[in-house]
Amino acid sequence: MTAAIAGIGYTPFSAQAGRSVLDLAAEACQAALDDAGLPATEVDGLGSFMVMHDSVPCQAVATTLGIGELRLSLDLDLGGQAPCHLVSLASAAITAGLADSVLVFRAMKGRSGNRVGAMSFAGGGGQYRYPIGYGAYMMYIGMWAQRFLYETGQGEEDLAAIVLAQREYAAANERAYRRRLITEEEYYQAPYVVEPFRAADCTVEVDGACAVLVTSLDRARALRHPPAVIAAAGYSAGPRSGLDIGDHLLWADYSRNYTHLLAPRLYRAAGLGPADIQMAEIYDCFSSTVMMALEGLGLCGRGESGGFARGGGTRLDGRLPVNTHGGLLCEGYLHGMNTVAEAALQVQGRGGDRQAPRHETCIVTSGALMDGSGMILTADR
């Protein structure tokens, strides 16, 4: 049995929600149900993730929504690697008969509450990082970006191209937190935060929640919108992925992340190849991760992602529209749950002013370094 995404829900993304995380979670989940036209009493599974207890467990959301019996409850202790992973697990659970309809959500006060960028992650590797001041996640991504750009012969003009294209998308997205267009000159005028990143290369932290409803394709066909079919989904943590999500010291090659390992599996499961992919929603806590994933997924050749973006390839009229909501760089840092939601919206043809013209196949990623997840969504064919 194949599964599909049938509903999408959001709260507004803001700097200060002024409400509890549970309230945000419940609103996004209810919105996803309303979007699909499915009553909460039909939901029997929930999945979510949190970093250092910055969110609420599935149990609390089930209670708040008045869900009857929960047959599947997935609380992952992960960050941005989780969204596609959770959709994958929900899809597998539905296929296996463990659940019928699963809400996958992320809810957080990422701006006014616990800010992940400054968190100390659990695990044994932190003692070698935090005491020396090497403690912000952007430092780790920056370390990879620097090596990636060096090895692939790319540079800041390529990061700038990724950023500028996503700013254009965000301008057409009323949900985006950062909607102001910037010029290339403005990009370069901003000082480095952590070289090679300037402020515009970094995601914008927000308060908010986002949820998607995963159910069987058969059931999805009976609901309000055309299904976004989950043609393939999976997770990958490469060998020696470290002692915690910030411990990258044992990873062999900083110019290749988990997408290299995951991509062949996704394509095989979907029966598609990179040339069949019409659009991409790529996890972008920082601009460099878009380039690394485009190359890792085989959508661009090695060292060619920057040139592809500079040539307009990632824009709405380009060969492969990428991050049509403006990405996490602009829409807001819901740890990639909103990246999944945007992919589903696009495949369903509900992208509004930013709708990609060809949207039958979309590849999605969650995560940036040693581990992460991904999926391929297709229109119902």
Add this chain to the structure above:
Amino acid sequence: MTGPGPAGAAQPTMTTASALPGPVTDEDSADFWAGTRRHELRLQRCRACGQVRFPPMPRCPNCGSPDAASELAEPAGEVYSWITVHREMSGIKPDELPCTFVVVDLAAGCRMVGRFAGFWAGTIGDPVVAVPADHEHWTEIRFAAAESSRAGS
């Protein structure tokens, strides 16, 4: 910093009066941190496959063997990657900006990350040496340009 042989001896030492909280050590890491306090770079070498590893951990990440020995490693290597922090962040004081961190491929065969001691004008592949930086209750390992270290000794 004390090395495994004569070649690694007589490296410069740096003392800082930083308010940084020290590492929360554990059974796996105690030997490493005790070593840095003595200005030694101590790494685990797997007795089964012979590979050196960092961070310290109870089994070899390459072959799975729990059998390892602690050894003095040559405190030198090459820069694999680097970043420079330009904005105040947790653990970095304003007067330390800009502050460069380097990931170093140690000659021993594993990777470490540390602050670069001094102004960074280097690039990937540059040779560096490990230098101890003493805090009140713990000792950090930083890296310095290999040339300037030789010039100063």
